[in-house]
Structure formats: C-alpha cells, structure tokens
Amino acid sequence: MVRQREFDVDQALEDAMHIFWSKGYEATSLSDLTAGMGIQRPSIYSAFGDKKELFEAALRKYTAAHAAQARSRLLHGESVKEAFRRYFEGIVEESYADPQNRGCFCINTMVEMAPHDEKFEILTREHEMYLGAIFQEAIERGLRSGELHTGVDARSLAQTLVVSLIGLTVMMKARPERSFVDHSVEVILTLIQ
Amino acid sequence: MVRQREFDVDQALEDAMHIFWSKGYEATSLSDLTAGMGIQRPSIYSAFGDKKELFEAALRKYTAAHAAQARSRLLHGESVKEAFRRYFEGIVEESYADPQNRGCFCINTMVEMAPHDEKFEILTREHEMYLGAIFQEAIERGLRSGELHTGVDARSLAQTLVVSLIGLTVMMKARPERSFVDHSVEVILTLIQ
DNA sequence: ATCATAACATACCGATCAGTATATAATGAT
DNA sequence: ATCATTATATACTGATCGGTATGTTATGAT
Numbered sequence: 001m002v003r004q005r006e007f008d009v010d011q012a013l014e015d016a017m018h019i020f021w022s023k024g025y026e027a028t029s030l031s032d033l034t035a036g037m038g039i040q041r042p043s044i045y046s047a048f049g050d051k052k053e054l055f056e057a058a059l060r061k062y063t064a065a066h067a068a069q070a071r072s073r074l075l076h077g078e079s080v081k082e083a084f085r086r087y088f089e090g091i092v093e094e095s096y097a098d099p100q101n102r103g104c105f106c107i108n109t110m111v112e113m114a115p116h117d118e119k120f121e122i123l124t125r126e127h128e129m130y131l132g133a134i135f136q137e138a139i140e141r142g143l144r145s146g147e148l149h150t151g152v153d154a155r156s157l158a159q160t161l162v163v164s165l166i167g168l169t170v171m172m173k174a175r176p177e178r179s180f181v182d183h184s185v186e187v188i189l190t191l192i193q
Numbered sequence: 194m195v196r197q198r199e200f201d202v203d204q205a206l207e208d209a210m211h212i213f214w215s216k217g218y219e220a221t222s223l224s225d226l227t228a229g230m231g232i233q234r235p236s237i238y239s240a241f242g243d244k245k246e247l248f249e250a251a252l253r254k255y256t257a258a259h260a261a262q263a264r265s266r267l268l269h270g271e272s273v274k275e276a277f278r279r280y281f282e283g284i285v286e287e288s289y290a291d292p293q294n295r296g297c298f299c300i301n302t303m304v305e306m307a308p309h310d311e312k313f314e315i316l317t318r319e320h321e322m323y324l325g326a327i328f329q330e331a332i333e334r335g336l337r338s339g340e341l342h343t344g345v346d347a348r349s350l351a352q353t354l355v356v357s358l359i360g361l362t363v364m365m366k367a368r369p370e371r372s373f374v375d376h377s378v379e380v381i382l383t384l385i386q
Numbered sequence: 387a388t389c390a391t392a393a394c395a396t397a398c399c400g401a402t403c404a405g406t407a408t409a410t411a412a413t414g415a416t
Numbered sequence: 417a418t419c420a421t422t423a424t425a426t427a428c429t430g431a432t433c434g435g436t437a438t439g440t441t442a443t444g445a446t
Contacts, residue, residue: 196421
C-alpha cells in the first residue's frame with residue numbers, strides 16, 4: 001500500500017545511541033546524527049520524533065542492555081565475590097580500552113540532563129536503583145550459600161557498591177594511574193565479606 | 194594613561210563560574226555569560242580570552258576554593274572519623290539543598306570535557322589527586338594519633354574515599370531517596386577504622 | 387493503469403551560535 | 417588642550433543550530 005522503509009530502525013537507533021553516548025546531548029547535532037545513522041533528517045523525525053525523544057529512546061536501549069549485562073555477569077557462576085571482582089575489573093578494563101573514553105551513557109546523562117530535566121532524573125535514578133537490586137540479589141545469594149557473612153544489610157551494601165561503581169566510572173574519565181584504580185577496586189571489594 | 198576597567202574582574206569570573214557550574218560548557222552561551230556577568234561581549238574577550246579560556250579560569254577558581262574547603266574541614270578538629278563524617282554528610286546536605294542540583298563543577302567537567310579535551314582531563318585529574326592527598330593527610334593524622342588503625346594503607350583508603358565521594362556526588366544528581374544516600378555514607382565510613 | 391500513501395532527498399526556515407569590526411567614551415601623560 | 421590608549425556599547429559576521437516545507441519516488445490496493 002505504501003512505500004516501505006529503506007533503513008533498519010533498530011540499527012539506526014543503535015547508531016544514534018553510540019553518537020549520544022560519545023558526545024552527550026547538547027554537543028550532538030542533527031548533522032552528527034544524520035551522518036552517523038546514514039539517513040536523512042526527515043527520516044529521523046518520522047521514525048523517532050525530535051532530538052530529545054531520540055535521545056530518550058537511545059538511553060532506554062542502553063540501560064536495557066547494560067542492566068542485562070550486569071545481570072548475566074553477577075547472577076551466574078559460583079562465587080559472588082569473584083563475580084563482583086570480575087565485574088568491577090571488567091568495567092575498568094573496558095574503560096581503559098575505549099579510546100573515546102565514553103564511560104557509562106546513563107551516568108553521563110545523569111550529570112548532563114538530570115539536574116534540569118525531570119524525565120531524565122527519573123529515568124537515570126530508576127536504572128541505578130535497578131542496578132542496585134541486581135547487586136542486592138547477588139549479595140543475598142552469597143549470604144544464603146554461606147559464602148558471605150557481611151555485617152551490614154544486603155540492601156545498603158548493594159547501594160554502596162552502586163555508588164562506588166559510579167565513582168569509579170566517572171574517575172576513569174580523568175584517566176588516573178592504574179594503581180589508583182586497582183587499589184580503589186581492592187578496597188571497595190573488602191566491603192563484600 | 195588609559196581608560197580603566199569599570200567592572201570587577203574577579204567578581205565577573207565568580208559569576209561566570211556559577212553559570213558554567215550550573216549549565217556546563219556546551220549549554221552555556223555567550224549571551225548567558227554577558228547577562229550573568231553584567232558585562233558586554235568584548236569585555237569578556239579582552240579580560241578572559243575566548244569561551245574555553247574563560248571556562249578554564251572559572252574551573253581553576255572553583256577547584257582552588259573547593260580544595261581549600263576540603264582542607265579546612267578535614268585537617269582541623271580532633272576526631273578524623275568525625276571530620277570525614279561531617280564532610281560527607283555536608284556534601285549530601287548541600288546537594289539536597291541546591292535547587293539547581295549543580296553537584297561538583299569539577300566532576301561535571303570531568304564527565305563533559307575530559308574525554309575529548311586533554312587539558313581538562315589533566316586539570317580534573319590533578320584536582321581529584323590533590324583531594325586524595327588531603328584525605329590521605331587526614332587519615333595519616335588519625336593513624337599517628339592512634340584514633341585509626343586501618344588494615345589498608347592510607348593512600349589506597351584515601352583514593353577509595355575520593356572515588357566514593359565522586360559516586361555519591363553524581364548519584365545525588367538523580368535525587369535518590371534519603372535512605373539510599375544515608376546508608377551509603379554509613380557503609381563508606383566503615384572503611385575508616 | 388491509476389491512485390492514495392508514505393518514505394525519500396533537497397533545500398529551506400528563523401533563531402542562535404561564537405567571535406569581531408566599528409565607533410564612542412573615558413583616562414592620564416604630555 | 418591634545419593625544420595615544422583602552423574600555424565600552426552596538427551591531428554585525430558567517431556558520432551552524434533544530435526543525436520543516438516541498439517535490440519526487442516507491443509501493444501496493446484497486
């Protein structure tokens with residue numbers, strides 16, 4: 001009945017996600033987007049709405065993937081302590097390996113957008129809370145199995161680990177020496193006993 | 194010999210600092226600056242150089258004041274543990290009390306600028322390192338006085354507290370529940386024994 | 387074959403961007 | 417009083433911003 005779309009909407013959104021992730025919202029122009037997504041301006045507007053709606057869709061795609069990754073890394077395997085160690089060290093490793101130094105898209109958005117845009121304040125908060133719930137689940141698994149016997153409650157510990165991970169991720173933007181990061185990870189992991 | 198300046202350069206820089214602190218670099222326009230600083234465009238350029246140079250001067254002013262404040266809060270008083278507690282709780286309190294939710298100018302810059310501007314990568318890293326040195330000094334004071342007897346070395350602990358503080362400050366941007374933050378502060382402070 | 391529909395590409399919109407040219411006003415040395 | 421110097425205010429520059437109007441092309445139902 002009608003002409004069909006010539007581009008893959010999901011792939012275009014993925015492309016947009018990487019652009020916004022690299023440059024943030026303000027610094028990304030519509031021209032950056034059309035160039036990176038390989039489609040023209042009206043195609044963006046018809047498929048995703050305006051710039052901010054596209055940004056929101058891109059962020060949602062990111063947080064969904066990011067949460068799924070955290071889930072799979074922390075809720076499988078035998079040792080919870082080892083899972084957390086691998087998770088934190090993995091974040092550090094990926095961060096050093098990224099020449100663009102993008103960090104976490106959700107954290108970037110929290111800093112850039114949350115203070116003056118309630119939608120993103122809520123969206124980013126809920127993602128971090130969800131991450132905290134995943135951490136808590138992992139800790140409780142360790143408590144049940146007898147691997148862990150921590151003094152503080154699982155919820156508080158999980159939330160503290162979220163805070164620590166945010167701090168670590170942000171600190172990586174300034175490219176600190178390896179020893180700084182490695183020692184910090186060690187000390188943070190001592191919280192998990 | 195020549196006409197003298199009609200505005201206070203230091204006050205104008207202070208004004209610029211607050212604007213950049215609120216809105217970040219990209220989202221701040223020259224018009225925002227002229228309006229907030231109460232001077233005209235050519236006055237900015239003649240006194241401070243271009244937008245990025247003004248931003249750098251504003252950030253340097255902020256970090257100097259920020260470091261001095263950390264120093265005075267942590268290196269005076271009897272109990273080091275209490276000093277850290279007051280310092281962390283003060284950050285949280287100020288953050289909740291700020292309707293603009295600006296957080297820390299240096300951290301904001303780390304997220305927005307450091308990944309693609311080496312000058313700000315270095316500048317922000319050095320500030321965080323300096324903050325770490327202040328923390329370390331406080332911890333070593335507590336070790337000497339016998340108040341503290343921590344397992345990990347003072348340097349690693351100090352760096353971890355910097356990371357935690359960054360995480361806490363960034364998390365505040367998403368306006369989490371008080372219990373989240375309070376519990377996190379409690380757990381973080383257990384590192385200082 | 388015709389036609390309604392919608393995706394496409396191009397070119398445009400007014401607004402705003404960072405930065406500057408120009409002209410005027412103030413200053414102090416002479 | 418004159419003059420060089422520099423701060424001031426206004427108005428402008430070309431470039432770019434987010435967003436859209438317009439005309440063309442492809443599609444499938446009839």
